[in-house]
Amino acid sequence: MGAWLLFLILIVLGFAAIRALWPAPPRWSAADPLRLAAAPAIGFGIAGCLYFALRIVLQQPPAIAVAAVCVATAGLGWFAWRSAQSAAPDAPAVHGQIPFWLWLLFGAGAAMAFFTYLMLTGAAPHGEWDAWSIWNLRARFLFRAQEFVSPFSPVIGWSHPDYPLLVPGVIALLWHAGGVASQSIAAAVGFGFLLSSVAVPFFTLRLLRGPALAALGTLAILGATSLIRVSASQYADVPLAAYIVTAVCFLVYALEVEAVGKSVVLLAGLSAGLAAWTKNEGLLFCVSIVLAHLLSIVHRLELLRRLATLFALLAGILAVLAVAGHFKFRMAPANDLVNAGTAGVAMARATDFNRYWVTFWAFIGELLTFGNVLVPPVIVFAVWLALVRFRTKVTGASLLPLTAAAIQLAGYFAIYVTTPQDLDWQLNTSLPRLLLHVWPLVVTGIFLISGDLFGNRPQPEPAQPRSK
Amino acid sequence: MSPRVLGAVLCVAAVSLLSVGRFFFQVADFYPKAPSPDGVTDFDNRFAGLRAMLPPKGIIGYMTDPGTPPNDTNAQAEYHLAQYALAPVLVAYSPDHRFVVGNFHQAVTTGSLRDRGFKLIREFGNGIVLLENEKVR
Numbered sequence: 028m029g030a031w032l033l034f035l036i037l038i039v040l041g042f043a044a045i046r047a048l049w050p051a052p053p054r055w056s057a058a059d060p061l062r063l064a065a066a067p068a069i070g071f072g073i074a075g076c077l078y079f080a081l082r083i084v085l086q087q088p089p090a091i092a093v094a095a096v097c098v099a100t101a102g103l104g105w106f107a108w109r110s111a112q113s114a115a116p117d118a119p120a121v122h123g124q125i126p127f128w129l130w131l132l133f134g135a136g137a138a139m140a141f142f143t144y145l146m147l148t149g150a151a152p153h154g155e156w157d158a159w160s161i162w163n164l165r166a167r168f169l170f171r172a173q174e175f176v177s178p179f180s181p182v183i184g185w186s187h188p189d190y191p192l193l194v195p196g197v198i199a200l201l202w203h204a205g206g207v208a209s210q211s212i213a214a215a216v217g218f219g220f221l222l223s224s225v226a227v228p229f230f231t232l233r234l235l236r237g238p239a240l241a242a243l244g245t246l247a248i249l250g251a252t253s254l255i256r257v258s259a260s261q262y263a264d265v266p267l268a269a270y271i272v273t274a275v276c277f278l279v280y281a282l283e284v285e286a287v288g289k290s291v292v293l294l295a296g297l298s299a300g301l302a303a304w305t306k307n308e309g310l311l312f313c314v315s316i317v318l319a320h321l322l323s324i325v326h327r328l329e330l331l332r333r334l335a336t337l338f339a340l341l342a343g344i345l346a347v348l349a350v351a352g353h354f355k356f357r358m359a360p361a362n363d364l365v366n367a368g369t370a371g372v373a374m375a376r377a378t379d380f381n382r383y384w385v386t387f388w389a390f391i392g393e394l395l396t397f398g399n400v401l402v403p404p405v406i407v408f409a410v411w412l413a414l415v416r417f418r419t420k421v422t423g424a425s426l427l428p429l430t431a432a433a434i435q436l437a438g439y440f441a442i443y444v445t446t447p448q449d450l451d452w453q454l455n456t457s458l459p460r461l462l463l464h465v466w467p468l469v470v471t472g473i474f475l476i477s478g479d480l481f482g483n484r485p486q487p488e489p490a491q492p493r494s495k
Numbered sequence: 496m497s498p499r500v501l502g503a504v505l506c507v508a509a510v511s512l513l514s515v516g517r518f519f520f521q522v523a524d525f526y527p528k529a530p531s532p533d534g535v536t537d538f539d540n541r542f543a544g545l546r547a548m549l550p551p552k553g554i555i556g557y558m559t560d561p562g563t564p565p566n567d568t569n570a571q572a573e574y575h576l577a578q579y580a581l582a583p584v585l586v587a588y589s590p591d592h593r594f595v596v597g598n599f600h601q602a603v604t605t606g607s608l609r610d611r612g613f614k615l616i617r618e619f620g621n622g623i624v625l626l627e628n629e630k631v632r
Binding site for chain 2: 126129132135136139140142143146147149150151152153156159160163164167168171172173174177178180182183185186243246247249250251252255256398399400401402407408410411414415480481
């Protein structure tokens, strides 16, 4: 009972944190569904950071960590309430028509995805291999251990003790609140992340492009059923995908609706930082989002705004990287990819043309079979864009998701080429999951640049900048 | 809605919905046949008695059937599951520790274990035993 109560408190914590940084009037506001969609990921992230700082670094009793989360929720809720008194209304969502049958298709897809998740969780409540050999194993160590040396011991080097602790930390925190290591809680955390990874693109597209494209885009995200399977497997790949898409959606929204100010860019940075505290690939994403922020520009004037918001983005990223950095430099053993050989060996791999060839064809192969989609997504989206064409005015902000995804994939490509592990094994075991990290982002990006299909009315003038 | 737009919408919606639907029916078909309790829960339960005996920290050795190849996937999985079950005690895949968990699928006699230098401390059933390595004291 205590665990489920705290689970709800964490979602409130996420919503309060987002509303504190991105205020809106006290009544339900146009962008509140987006805030609520991101709340599970942001709430779990803040709680994961607090748990690490209090329980693992300062070695406080679990009750202190639980109490701190409750105090943080109350404090941020109070701050959000105060900010709401003087906040300007959110820019209204784009109004558009959506055929009833499209709602029906969307509802059917979402319902089937939900029940599939439930059945997979029921069949394997502890998740699949990586769950019980890495993520839930670490959560068990944190929950049961009375010291914090064993969980990172080289004796269990195969469990990657250098992996970040957001997901195990939040599961352990909830287990502490409930007093028992319940697998239902771990599955619920996984579902919370899955919900954010799907609902954040839906509500961002709904705000910026109207409900029809939002419903269609979200249905396309769910079409890659590996998203549901990997999420139910309780791996950290879907939590990472949730932070990646949340960070970019907040950033795109802040850039397209300028009136929201830099605090939403700060939120985007925080979400990118939380990606780095979820999986090591999130560190690469912090670089990708900053580069995409600076590069996805179609007009020279945009560059000035990008530079003006860069500090807020970096501040958000660095706030969470401080936590991840403390873990990486003070507690965790070296990463197996980083620590496996000299620079000369890495250079030899980087100049081996065959490794590029093998990796290239693995990427092509995976792009054609990705996600267990009936027809390769590359073909589906090529047909889609050929029929609907691009928007009449493609902004730099709307190109940002695809730019960030391209940089992230280029980074993955470089890591594969230089990996010290057996290349074929590494590609076979991880490439489908790595592409999943950017899947919601890519679909969001495609729908942001797609032509307007349903006669959406142009977005009204954005709200005036709020005054304090 | 023009035929071009309808075609685009149907292309994405149909492919996505059919993909989700196909996966849903695959899982719905498999779900009633899935073992209950699942394999991990079952494995976890086998180690419950041993975990209750162990201290809250330390290292314990691990061994399985003689002749198991070191890269055997099932053996690796069972070792990882043993660590999952016994956390926060560290489980090292080596018999060179004073206390060793045995996870055997073939019949092993106390005599054969004694010949290899292991004293049986307790048997937990289902092939799970706690041994003392008499060469490491």
